[in-house]
Amino acid sequence: DIVMTQSPDSLAVSLGERATLNCKSSRTLLYSSNNQNYLSWYQQKPGQPPKLLIFWAYNRESGVPDRFSGSGSGSNFTLTIDNLQAEDVAVYYCQQYYTTPITFGQGTRLE
């Protein structure tokens, strides 16, 4: 199974500042035949289902503010949130869909 490890476990960032969340996979998520990284990011607020933010490592889902950006390739990925807003307080998960079992990171709590 591909193990996804996120860091840090929690992160406190001031409003208006930048948050940097990391995700590392135990195997490459880069599929050579299409040069795509099979990595998504989700945001989950208390009492709500997760919301897809980023797919293919850096593509923003429709309606997601451009303050959110994804980067990285292979086995190291980053979610960056610029100009942090109060509504960004949530738990963020990375997820690989390179192979089954589909696996998630343990989450980073952003405060």
Next chain:
Amino acid sequence: EVQLVESGGGVVQPGGSLRLSCAASGFTFNNYWMSWIRQAPGKGLEWVVNINQDGSGKYFVDFLKGRFSVSRDNAQNSLSLHMNNVRADDTAVYYCARSGGYGWDLWGQGTMVTVSS
């Protein structure tokens, strides 16, 4: 409105069975792979199963094979998860989700399953 609505959760005794349902609306259900993902109280997300568009392909996480099964009814725009011989560690919110091929782009609100005597 594009949405997924789960139902069927509740309290079930260890060793019992439960059937969860997910009603889809607002999109062409039979165009999409569908999934169940669960989340134990205070814990992270755990993928359970994927089912392809016509229901012929089903892919479970290994440790649930044999106890859980999945089906879909494209005529009724519905997805089901059949849980058998449940255990305490099956206690979780179960989410139904639509797969866009690149992650899950539509989620239901979830249904809570509590396994307890």
